[in-house]
Amino acid sequence: MALIVQKYGGTSVGSLERIQAVADRVIRTRRTGHDVVVVVSAMSGETDRLLDLARGLSGRPIERELDVLLSTGEQVTIALLSIALQEKGQDAVSFTGAQVRILTDSAFNKARILDIDGAQVRKALTEGKVVVVAGFQGIDGEGNITTLGRGGSDTTAVAMAAALKADECSIYTDVDGVYTADPRIVPEASRLDRISYEEMLEMASLGSKVLQIRSVEFAGKYHVPLRVLSSFKDGPGTLITDEDEAMEQALIAGIAHNRDEAKLTIVGVPDRPGIAHSILGPIADANIEVDMIVQNVGADKTTDLTFTVHRNDYDKAHDILQRTAKEMGAKGVNGDKRIVKLSIIGVGMRSHAGIASRMFKALANEGINIQMISTSEIKISVVVDEKYLELGVRALHSAFGLDKGTGKNG
């Protein structure tokens, strides 16, 4: 008998009918002999409804009270799902974040989980009950209600699985797994049976929105096997787990893309130690996150520094950079909002040479010019003109043998 944590998002519990379907699915799992803990989000639309109420009173509602407000969304769902389970003959009990004692720090609206006291949950499981836990919420050391920020229910599920030493944490979503590329762009993309935490982390941070990054980090840290499945159709989904040496390892797990970035360049900066800090310090101070950074030193003792930021931050970053350029006596500032980032991801590339050149060749064959390059141990990202997004993703998907029916890549 295993212990399974299942997590259902807002769309999966978006109506009474869907809540009943979730209850049926939970009961099916229970009847195969497993203990089940279910983590749920607020019904879809509910969080926005509550936010609208708060915003009707204040342009910037106090964060503590916003958490008191928003946490009711999941509390409604746990009660309804428990009622549905019991109506179908399955004994069940609901717990809020406070009742489980999901202890967080006091960063309202974006709290981090510090500890989980699973005693109440374990006791209920021993009594044969399905335990339904409110995602997204906890309490701080002083008993204040906190929330983990949007998507925090994934993190709750993984943290519960870690605390209870669950055998698997199943995340039910509206997609049936993790794909080698976005199927809307690459019709030949296929579902991965298995992917490592590291690869998933790169996929997630590079724009694949299947899972919240924090939940994948958490799962990797505590070695919680994580499975992404569809709430609406049956299937094995994708298992996210520790890298398995024994397995035949695909060279590249998938192709990710991100169209949310914009590029900024400060040109002709007098080259001396500390200039990167002088340029990026004011950007960081303005709470703008910088992704890729590239610096080239020219022959004339000046340097160009290029970096990417979220498109929403582009205008703000551009203003700051122009002020910095003036102060430093730089030649000027360029920028481009019409870029995208394409990435190939795979733990297999650690042990193989020539992956980067294969990538660059595939793009060159299509006449795609590369503007920036950034690499890590298990991924290579390039920035290209946004008009090449679909063409580039398809070229890479094909070049690394990921197209359905073309067999194993490598």
Next chain:
Amino acid sequence: MALIVQKYGGTSVGSLERIQAVADRVIRTRRTGHDVVVVVSAMSGETDRLLDLARGLSGRPIERELDVLLSTGEQVTIALLSIALQEKGQDAVSFTGAQVRILTDSAFNKARILDIDGAQVRKALTEGKVVVVAGFQGIDGEGNITTLGRGGSDTTAVAMAAALKADECSIYTDVDGVYTADPRIVPEASRLDRISYEEMLEMASLGSKVLQIRSVEFAGKYHVPLRVLSSFKDGPGTLITDEDEAMEQALIAGIAHNRDEAKLTIVGVPDRPGIAHSILGPIADANIEVDMIVQNVGADKTTDLTFTVHRNDYDKAHDILQRTAKEMGAKGVNGDKRIVKLSIIGVGMRSHAGIASRMFKALANEGINIQMISTSEIKISVVVDEKYLELGVRALHSAFGLDKGTGKNG
């Protein structure tokens, strides 16, 4: 500087505009130098919306989970009111029943308050904050969320006032006080400045729906001065307090009526000890509450027993009574749903003779036949045909000098 507990019901917080109006009122009280604790209900309609969700899943939703569900209604209001207060510049903090630690028994949906740990609330008041507390809810000894049943927010307010030794508990409603009779029936009815707990208790239990009975009992037990006021217009309202010997005491505080009763008679029961129990036992076993009971022994060694029940329970009670009649060899069962109860209430009648006869005379003058009579120390109730409701109330209101402009009665 006094400590005031204010309670606002669902209508008073039924929209964002009304929540802002409540915030303004709270701030006005605060600015006169008082500490303020505010107890709020769910926004009007919200509790029914949540109940409908639960009933969409189960004809009889599990009570524990229903409380988890319903308690979110007040939690939404405390967050919104705190946001509104802070937006208007008044520091405020919200607490759920669990956060205050309003300890109740485990009777879900109708829990009773056992204890309140006001430490958190007191601390927040010391910090200059307005404290906003969720009405209607608490937790039991095991940390389960409980609710006090409909109208329970009044009880929360009084219990908070008792625990904090507040100087006054103000209940804001949609009426501006307690009246000598229902103004819709008696246009000459006037607002009472003051009424004793005992009188209010009789008024409430006899059909005046201004306050929940339990909250008045609670206030009387802990000597919490209770004031009923309007949320929508200014005014002194009615103060409910200990009986004040020094005050000139009105003979009769008011005239109450109750149209929710029905009358049942079992006729010709062989008279022997224990028959009242044999007749009323099965009624009580069916969870039917009996109000008035009258028994007459006839000359033929048989007796008639008449009692009243809530109209909703009439059919059920009638069935039970017919079975009992058969078993006991009684002559038969009569019933009447078309009755009302009229009552005069006043602590002043303790020290005055002749009140009853004055009441009966007033009714007789109007040709109203009395079907049953029941008395307590501070009230006299009669059952009459429902067609006499308005006529009877007006006759009594006038007979005891309560009509506006006719001066003090007695």
